[in-house]
Amino acid sequence: MPFDNTSGLNISAQREFIMKHGEKVHYYTGMKCTCASSVQPTGSNLYDPNRANVSCAACKGIGWVWLDGGKIIGVVENINQHKDLLNSGIAAPGDLVFSPDLRVTLSDYDKIQLTWPQGIPFECELISRGSGASDSTLYGVMNVMQCIAVDPASGTVTAYNSGVDFVYDKNTPANQITWQGAHVPAAGVVYSLKYQALVDWIVFTPPQPRRERGTNLGQRVILRKRHIVFPGV
Incomplete structure (x- = not known):
């Protein structure tokens, strides 16, 4: 039996919902800094953002830089301010759940800022x-x-x-x-x-793509405050 690709979903209505009820946020694309390299025992180069140059003026030693991507719209589903005790014993407050416009694709270590005037x-x-x-x-x-x-x-x-x-x-x-x-x-x-x-919010867990019978329903993204992902920076 051939696969039925008809979902009956009204994607235009979903986009209209996001545009009507979403928030305008500032979007920055996360890029690995080119200072991040190390020489392996074999003599070959391995580029790794975990081995960033601590004196790099661009990334401040964290191995990532952000490029301004302008404003995008998405639905802020939840801001969790609970302090949960992690396995490491650190109380880390808060995550943000975000669904961007279907035309936007977020990736690991991208950054957004909410533009709410009260912060x-x-x-x-x-x-x-x-x-x-x-x-x-x-x-x-x-x-x-x-x-x-x-x-x-x-x-x-x-x-x-x-x-x-x-x-x-x-x-x-x-x-x-x-x-x-x-x-x-x-x-x-x-x-x-x-x-x-x-607050700077970093895409810390891989964005979750959502599809229904081949139809793109957009991403559901969990972001974390920058100082939790990159302590002290």
């Missing part, structure tokens, strides 16, 4: 005060909720106020805050910053 709550970041006017953050700063430094010897908690002691640009979120005035931490002092972030 995603980020569970405090410890930052060492530098010697310049600005300090770098892991993600783009959309809204600062609290900023403090603690003196371990005395137990004194010092609070710093957004808009007074430091500023950031929520309209074009950058991965930094800029200090101003006299009430600032001294260079080398570690402070705690709680903020809502423009």
Whole structure:
């Protein structure tokens, strides 16, 4: 009996649903950095992103770079903020489940950013005060909720106020805050910053293609926060 390729599915209606109910996100294509190489005992070259050049200015030693792919639309099915204890003993918070437009194909280590103006709550970041006017953050700063430094010897908690002691640009979120005035931490002092972030989400598990009798139903993709996939970067 010949295979029946007729599914009866209304793909145009599915695409219309995604376009109507989906979110516009920023898409970046993940590419292996060409600094990632090692010489094998045989003398032949093996290129491996796990052996990246730690001093590479492009990938910062993680073996991957991202190329701007512009805006795409997809349905954000779920953002899981639960902290599950992994086999390694690390509590890793959160995954994002995403279904892109049928015309888009995501791949391993691609990156997306949600464009929600309120950002995603980020569970405090410890930052060492530098010697310049600005300090770098892991993600783009959309809204600062609290900023403090603690003196371990005395137990004194010092609070710093957004808009007074430091500023950031929520309209074009950058991965930094800029200090101003006299009430600032001294260079080398570690402070705690709680903020809502423009989070980078990495395709960490292989995208799941979905087909019904030969018809492409689009992907279902699970993404993970960048600092969990690439700790400290």
